[in-house]
Amino acid sequence: xxxxxxxxxxAKMLRQKAxxxxxxxxxxxxxxxxxxxxxxxxxxxxxxxxxxEMQNEELRQAYETTEAALKKYxxxxxxxxxxxxxxxPEGTICELNFTGADILRERRFSLIESNFKLFISExxxxxxxxxxxxxxxxxxxxTCEVLLGHDKDPLCLVYMEGVVAEDDQKCLLSVIDISKFxxxxxx
Numbered sequence: 001x002x003x004x005x006x007x008x009x010x011a012k013m014l015r016q017k018a019x020x021x022x023x024x025x026x027x028x029x030x031x032x033x034x035x036x037x038x039x040x041x042x043x044x045x046x047x048x049x050x051x052x053e054m055q056n057e058e059l060r061q062a063y064e065t066t067e068a069a070l071k072k073y074x075x076x077x078x079x080x081x082x083x084x085x086x087x088x089p090e091g092t093i094c095e096l097n098f099t100g101a102d103i104l105r106e107r108r109f110s111l112i113e114s115n116f117k118l119f120i121s122e123x124x125x126x127x128x129x130x131x132x133x134x135x136x137x138x139x140x141x142x143t144c145e146v147l148l149g150h151d152k153d154p155l156c157l158v159y160m161e162g163v164v165a166e167d168d169q170k171c172l173l174s175v176i177d178i179s180k181f182x183x184x185x186x187x
Contacts, residue, residue, distance in 0.1 A: 083175035089136055091117040094170060103177055105155060121149035135162040135171050
């Protein structure tokens with residue numbers, strides 16, 4: 001039908017019809033390309049959404065792991081029946097647990113940045129100073145027994161173990177009140 005209506009000898013008309021057909025084909029092809037591009041874009045968005053969901057799940061699991069570690073740390077450090085302290089080389093308290101604060105009979109957060117040596121009785125200071133020096137000069141765990149006290153008011157007799165953490169040059173100190181134990185052994 002198209003062939004019957006068209007005069008293939010008229011070059012101008014032939015060119016015009018060819019351009020119209022080409023334009024129609026290009027429009028159809030462009031529509032198909034747009035549809036193909038949209039499908040590719042939708043696919044990419046769906047893949048990205050799944051990636052984000054996977055990352056979110058990974059973050060949730062990391063959060064739960066962190067929360068479990070924090071709970072474990074709290075149980076092992078803060079609520080331990082032994083006083084734990086972290087002291088810098090000058091004897092300043094960097095960290096301590098609740099039992100450590102109880103042994104010193106002070107509030108925990110008021111003790112941070114206090115000098116631990118102020119809580120050693122005058123009679124025990126030479127023993128503690130020797131112990132503390134050995135902790136920082138040696139590479140081994142050191143121990144001592146000292147009497148804690150303010151001014152002339154004794155607090156308690158304690159057994160200490162200390163070691164230096166190599167990474168940050170702090171003395172990790174455990175303190176156990178042995179007053180009751182000593183009294184029981186004397187009886």
